[in-house]
Amino acid sequence: MKKYLYALPLLALSLWACEADRSTTEEGNLVPLTVEDDPSLPVIAVNGTQLHTETFGNPAHPMLVFLHGGPGGDYLNGMQVKALANDGYYVIFYDQRGSGLSKRHDKETYSIQLMIDDLTAVIQHYRTSADQRVFLFGHSWGAMLTAAYINAYPDRVDGAIFAEAGGFNKELLDEYGAASRNFKLLTEVANDIFYMDQFVTGGENDHAVLDYKLSLITPFAYHDDNDEGVEGPSPFNRFGAVTLNSLSDIAENEGFDFTPNLDQYTTKVLFLYGELNRSYGLDFAQREAAFFPNADIVQIDDTGHEMIYFQWEQVYPVVLDYLNSL
Numbered sequence: 001m002k003k004y005l006y007a008l009p010l011l012a013l014s015l016w017a018c019e020a021d022r023s024t025t026e027e028g029n030l031v032p033l034t035v036e037d038d039p040s041l042p043v044i045a046v047n048g049t050q051l052h053t054e055t056f057g058n059p060a061h062p063m064l065v066f067l068h069g070g071p072g073g074d075y076l077n078g079m080q081v082k083a084l085a086n087d088g089y090y091v092i093f094y095d096q097r098g099s100g101l102s103k104r105h106d107k108e109t110y111s112i113q114l115m116i117d118d119l120t121a122v123i124q125h126y127r128t129s130a131d132q133r134v135f136l137f138g139h140s141w142g143a144m145l146t147a148a149y150i151n152a153y154p155d156r157v158d159g160a161i162f163a164e165a166g167g168f169n170k171e172l173l174d175e176y177g178a179a180s181r182n183f184k185l186l187t188e189v190a191n192d193i194f195y196m197d198q199f200v201t202g203g204e205n206d207h208a209v210l211d212y213k214l215s216l217i218t219p220f221a222y223h224d225d226n227d228e229g230v231e232g233p234s235p236f237n238r239f240g241a242v243t244l245n246s247l248s249d250i251a252e253n254e255g256f257d258f259t260p261n262l263d264q265y266t267t268k269v270l271f272l273y274g275e276l277n278r279s280y281g282l283d284f285a286q287r288e289a290a291f292f293p294n295a296d297i298v299q300i301d302d303t304g305h306e307m308i309y310f311q312w313e314q315v316y317p318v319v320l321d322y323l324n325s326l
Helices: 010-017 075-086 110-128 139-154 170-177 181-200 207-216 218-222 240-255 281-289 310-323
Strands: 043-046 049-056 061-067 092-095 134-141 160-162 269-274 295-300
Touching: 043 110, 049 075, 049 110, 061 075, 061 110, 061 269, 092 110, 092 281, 110 139, 110 240, 134 139, 139 160, 139 295, 160 310, 170 281, 207 218, 207 240, 269 281, 269 310, 281 295, 295 310
Parallel strands: 061 092, 061 134, 134 160, 160 269, 269 295
Antiparallel strands: 043 049, 049 092
């Protein structure tokens, strides 16, 4: 059986994991193996970790790095972005630290700066020349990470696309969370799962069990009339529950602000938002775009938060026009 997990109903996913010949104590039975245990997966070793990666296009072309959502998601439902390789871009996907099929780490090892450093290491790994241009394309949490990177290094990026960032600082993130039942439920349920598993499985880093349980709650994201306008299930390989819990705790307990230096970034940036996402909308996009001196905002019609997967045919020409204009 191909071990790609999709946002399946709870019963179907439970039956898959509980077949008679499957044991929850054996790696690869609850969730797909990570790069640590599956040598067939494409991987790079950078910054003290192992990241699951894929690249498309000519390595000498301008680099476009796709940053997936989460924290703790993976890049599988953003794979249509690889079409830009046919337009002269070197497209790079990677599952972030502790996410998707990348190596797992203990909860206490995470920090925002570490995630920024990982992105630096990915760019350095794939860069073929000092003058190769670098573009970032972030979705949801990945768009927040894009802002964090530009805020830290405004001179290292030649263009950026933000698809519905959850919030560039703690105040905006709290607003988005309050407006979105999906977002709030994800963080709250993940925290409950994490807390419970310290007692049920004997530790807070039993990654396979935690990742599996997090995958079971995904159908809530596309329930009828959901706030984020998600049309239905989209594919994923494996969630990173510890990554989600750790970075959520950091945001809640320490706060964050990715905005102080964004006004130094004078290159035009692109903001995308889905028409059907009631939690985001034009007003939220305008408030985030206001941190930049030069920004375009485009609505993607008839879709919500998962616009890249469900309405790529609309997203694609907007993104390509933006990239080609720089």
